[in-house]
Amino acid sequence: MEYAFVRGIEQFLYREARLLDEGKFQEWLDLFTDDVRYWMPMKTTRDATSSAETTDKELAFFDDRKPTLSLRVKRLTTGMAFAEDPPSRTRRIISNIEIDALSDKEVEVYSNFLVYRTRLESVEDTYVGHRKDVLKEVDGSWKIAQRKMIIEQNVLASNNLSVFF
């Protein structure tokens, strides 16, 4: 894999993270294809022989397609999304990026994330997890066609998930 190709995908993910940290949610939303699935199953503690993640017939922390993901973004502009109004202060660290090329125009990308969220006076949450994205090249730019995210916690240690991953 060409270094420039790898570098381009890394830059795409870093830029995406910066859009969220800067509160540019509409620009962030435009990075997703119209048929995206934005899915965050949950970690469970089950038998060693069975899946430690909830399946797609079970509950998840997020399970959005573009229409509901768009509504989440629109909600932030209603003036009544109090969980993010006043807004949280966030900083995202994206790392451990690995890329499997499916074709010239489609790649699977693994990454780890650390999302630090603090809000109001001293509320603090740290969400640590990993993602598996499918990126597609559309009109010369990468778009996120699938995103599967996992937060490693079993009992989520924060009072909501009002930020994006």
Added chain:
Amino acid sequence: MLTNEEIRKLVDVETGDVARKIFVDPDVYQQELARIFGRCWLYVGHESQFKNNGDFITTYMGEDPVIVIRDGAGKINVLLNSCRHRGMKVCRKDEGNARSFVCSYHGWSFSNSGELLAVPREEVAYCNGIDKGDLGLLRPAQVDTLHGMIFANWDPDAPSLNEYLGDMKFYLDLMADRMEGGIELIGGVHKWIIDGNWKLAADNFVGDMYHVPVTHGSAVGIGIRKPWGDDGYQISPGNGHGFGGEFGGLAEGEGVATPYTPFIKKVRENLEKDKGDYVSKIVPIGHGTVFPNFSFLDTMRFRTFRVWHPKGPNKMEIQAWCVVDKALPDELKAAVRQQYIFTFGPSGVFEQEDGENWSQCTAAAAGWRGRQDNFNYSMGLGREREASEVLGHDLPGKIGGMWSEINQRAMYRRWRDLMAAESWSDLA
């Protein structure tokens, strides 16, 4: 430990004043663990989670960790998840299937019906003198079910589940017994922590429609529901339980139609033929709480069960499930599941706001001056009527308008009476 007289001063149901102290005080909290969670019927699971012998989940009764398991004979057992030797949790999984549990500390093993099977080196370590028959996992004094919902109670002197639910059972039937085959839980459970007192959540679900247009106002802003009118109800069937919603079904309206909406309307029509015209007004039955900490939402979009597990005066763990009729077609189950995740649970566009409310209410009530004040539950005082006067059909319970705190007053009355009683017989 507060005296019974001190407790009685904390709740005045005649004025709707409830002392803030009960939401923040460590002594009150310890007393609740004994007198509320040690005495009341607590929801621990649903039979649909136990399809095979050996299937188990782990959960809590108050702060006590319990295993709920279907044993080799097919019977549901509720077992304190704590080895009788040194107290280690004998099961450290959320769910699974097991014939037995072996403690990972010293190796005592227990059957899936709770009996102590074996202790390592029994002959040399205990000289065969240990009475294994007396050292099974501890268990609640009573376990019973309603429509597959499993409840357990530590207190042998507590009234039966049926008596405890009282007239609430009539309304729970309307929520959980609408179709042949009954209800089931969709797999997976949302679990999360809120730094708030558990009663704030139970109180919110028992009777608080008042917060909805404000706290959840963004739902109108994004067009997933119409603005709230004033036409609804709060019903208090007694014993501290309660429920309420909008007439015609919580979240009815064109702004919220989902593929599930025509289905629930059809179910309601059939139920109405069977039971009477009040059904179209109060089914789905809306928000509600079975005292103390089991709550539900039954709406035009979905049903959810949730338990507010106490974790200290200023902390709770929420466990929440999505509930469907077993007979619901698979594609509608999928649609309900997605609608539920979008609107409720920690990322839900409705529920995101609740956590901060409850944590900041608790924090702001905890200061020296603040905790000497009361919360005000006076809404609708003196305007309660018999439910049958408003809805006919000899419906049980008292009713208030959509904006009434009748149910919270009944919940805190029950809380006060239990907290100030030495035993169930003292309460009667």
